Amino acid sequence: MKHCLVVDDSRVIRKVACRILESLQFVTEEAEDGAAALDACRTKMPDVILLDWQMPHMTGIEFLRTLRRQNDGTTPIVVFCTTENDVGHITEALNAGANEYIMKPFDREILEAKFAQVGLL
């Protein structure tokens, strides 16, 4: 089973995303901001990270840039999932190494489609 780290400062969003992902046969883990996500990655690198943008301590984009510098630059797969829905933010995320981008609000169908697009389903 693939391992997905869900990074979001909203507990509700994390729970909703985890429930959907578990129904898609993912093992899930939660982190409430970028700093906690980095710690989780040091302990065990996930196959995919579902990543919010605006979070305290370390934002999603700061986390992604740090992750891409530290790792081999291409893994793990990172799918942004954020209310930052404008072209500028999307472009910035892709340039920083995001593989896909979900504009909140999302549902099971969107999550499933996006994970399929990056080869996880």
Next chain:
Amino acid sequence: MTPAAFANLADMLRRRSGLVLTPDKMPLANSRLAPVAHLFGFKGVASLLAEFPYPREEIAQAVTEAMTTNETSFFRDREPFAYFRDVMLPALTIARASTRRLRIWCAAVATGQEAYSLAMLLDEANLAGFDWKIDLIATDLSAGAIARAKDGVYSQFEVQRGLPIHALLKHFTQEGNQWRVNDRLRRMVSFRTFNLLDNFGWLGEIDVIFCRNVLLYFDSQSKSAAFARLGETLVPDGTLVLGATEIGAESFVAAADAPRGFFVRSRIAASRAAILSG
């Protein structure tokens, strides 16, 4: 809704569109026709159906459109589009190299996502850059759906169903919470309202027909007639793409080494067509 009113509705739908409406769809009919009843100033669905069996043309059209299924998404089911891009298109560029002409028809395009998905693949292949003439024709029974398809404006929810983020940035322009298909892509598609029960003559010969998940809703007589006309419209070596769970008529056989839903004309039907076309 009385059984008699439902029978009148089902009869009109079959005559106008070939769609079969079984009695278990009565709750669906009620929910879909409520807005139509409101639009035309009726007290409710029962009052609307009291106009049947011979309603005014605009009512009959609105009822038919309301009862058709417009479920679609960009790159729906993914596999047919991947096969089109990776196998069919390269093969067609070889097979049609002498004419540099390719004609593709989306026969039940709903709100346009299937046609725009194909347009994106054709744009990536850049055949037009090598002087190919590509006709991408997209039709649907619903005038409302075709109007939306021509407009090319989709919600945030719609563009996230199947459309990779890179394709969204490349082919769409953001307008608030909506996304508009860029003119370059829109110019590649000719949209038109068309009923699959009508004469296909205006279409000419087509290399690839996408007719996914529509004929399965037709009654057997309308389905047979539609398959016959699809066969006449396809070039002898053309491909008919149905939904993955659909079965072609006797004049078609499953395409070799293709995903489910891809059909070519049977050898006999293709030979007959080649002789007739001289």
